[in-house]
Amino acid sequence: MKYISTRGGINPISFTEAVMMGLAADGGLLLPDSIPSVDSATLDVWKDLSYPDLALKIMGLFIDDLSNEKLESIINNSYKNFDVPDVTPIVKVGKRFILELFHGPTLAFKDIALQVLGNLFSLLLKESGEKMNILGATSGDTGSAAIYGVKGKDNINIFILHPKGRVSKVQALQMTTVPEKNVFNLALKGNFDDCQAIVKAIFNQLDFKAQYRLGSINSINWARVLAQIVYYVYATLKVKRQTGDKAVNFSVPTGNFGDIFAGYIAKQIIRPNIEKLVLATNENNILTRFVLQGRYAKSKVIPTISPSMDIQVASNFERYLYYLYNQESERVKRSFMFLDKKDVIIINQEEQAKARRDFVSASIDQATTIKTIRDTYEETGYIIDPHTAVGVAAAERLKADLQNGPTVCLATAHPAKFPDALNNAIGKEPERPKSLEGIEDRPSRYEVLPAEVDAVKNYIVKHAL
Numbered sequence: 001m002k003y004i005s006t007r008g009g010i011n012p013i014s015f016t017e018a019v020m021m022g023l024a025a026d027g028g029l030l031l032p033d034s035i036p037s038v039d040s041a042t043l044d045v046w047k048d049l050s051y052p053d054l055a056l057k058i059m060g061l062f063i064d065d066l067s068n069e070k071l072e073s074i075i076n077n078s079y080k081n082f083d084v085p086d087v088t089p090i091v092k093v094g095k096r097f098i099l100e101l102f103h104g105p106t107l108a109f110k111d112i113a114l115q116v117l118g119n120l121f122s123l124l125l126k127e128s129g130e131k132m133n134i135l136g137a138t139s140g141d142t143g144s145a146a147i148y149g150v151k152g153k154d155n156i157n158i159f160i161l162h163p164k165g166r167v168s169k170v171q172a173l174q175m176t177t178v179p180e181k182n183v184f185n186l187a188l189k190g191n192f193d194d195c196q197a198i199v200k201a202i203f204n205q206l207d208f209k210a211q212y213r214l215g216s217i218n219s220i221n222w223a224r225v226l227a228q229i230v231y232y233v234y235a236t237l238k239v240k241r242q243t244g245d246k247a248v249n250f251s252v253p254t255g256n257f258g259d260i261f262a263g264y265i266a267k268q269i270i271r272p273n274i275e276k277l278v279l280a281t282n283e284n285n286i287l288t289r290f291v292l293q294g295r296y297a298k299s300k301v302i303p304t305i306s307p308s309m310d311i312q313v314a315s316n317f318e319r320y321l322y323y324l325y326n327q328e329s330e331r332v333k334r335s336f337m338f339l340d341k342k343d344v345i346i347i348n349q350e351e352q353a354k355a356r357r358d359f360v361s362a363s364i365d366q367a368t369t370i371k372t373i374r375d376t377y378e379e380t381g382y383i384i385d386p387h388t389a390v391g392v393a394a395a396e397r398l399k400a401d402l403q404n405g406p407t408v409c410l411a412t413a414h415p416a417k418f419p420d421a422l423n424n425a426i427g428k429e430p431e432r433p434k435s436l437e438g439i440e441d442r443p444s445r446y447e448v449l450p451a452e453v454d455a456v457k458n459y460i461v462k463h464a465l
């Protein structure tokens, strides 16, 4: 299997080349040149596999330049730190299924992919003898999951920028209490947009990027999408077995379109086992407006109680558009040039109808999010985090569209990560998992810098491998 760019400007490359490239060299995103499908007889065999064994099968479909043994060891190393053997357990909460994706070291679903990416980087660097300096910005969950993916690994340093005082206390501590010497936390005197703009500016200085071999961990990396496809298939097989239904729906709290794009690929691979994908957004609803009105139009970011979804430009959206446009890369290119100039992409009626065959969508405001956490707790005793609540509320609102099978709601973070929102909703903080116990008492380490490109570059120059 080869990888191509959504904008058509690169020669096909292998999986490991795609992992190291991150963003395609022509500014597009990398995708496999075809999507494999798995028939029902094979699925029937796969339904009894453990999570790591299923991951090996599914990821193996997309990888042909890494031996099965190597892939297996990457997968096993990635999931042995999860606090449950089945990695992503499914629980029945009232009439709904909840897919718990928060059993990794930093208690958010990003661990599922970033553990794999960290181990992949580590192996590929060891084999090539190269070194890498990872640079990324975070508004909360990505930073700690990326740090836990590579902490203590040889040949990798990681520099994570976060806006000083603007990530939740727990999120900040998860990043800054990591003692490993290859981890550098930079608290910038600015907001998240400043951090992201600085990272982008530095990646655009191609000489600097090459000299310091800068690597990226954000969700444009294909390996992240690939690792996330696995739990959609896993949950589909488990839930179908439990209910006897022909197909299932998924409700996905969405920001960057990464997680739900993995669901979209899973839907192709195991057609017709996944019926609808619920694209659930908070008040930052550019993607909901896209599904409902056929217009992808940028607006300002609104801070909410589900901060990991406070995003206006969804970096993985380009991948979906490539398929919506029947793989016409010229058209993708034109659309993104237009977006740069006019802040909008508009699709035609036929494409709108096509999008609605796969997706339904709702935007959930903060009052409804809080009410959903409270109602779920009062009715079932189960505590959900604000991101998960957005997905649960959207599934409830759209239930008329979800009649052809049970709906699985993705629980993307552990509620203990968001004590303030939980206090507000149910008058108490959720019990803390072990990894957070006493986190306030651990030594914390970070560097405060002005929100300036040169300050960050100077810091990297001094501490890079």
Ligand SMILES: *Cc1c(COP(=O)(O)O)cnc(C)c1O
Binding pocket: 108, 109, 110, 141, 142, 219, 253, 254, 255, 256, 257, 258, 259, 260, 308, 309, 387, 388, 412, 413
């Ligand atoms: C990152 C994140 C999301 C959004 O995922 P995308 O892949 O960006 O759509 C949702 N919930 C939580 C808890 C997250 O950390």
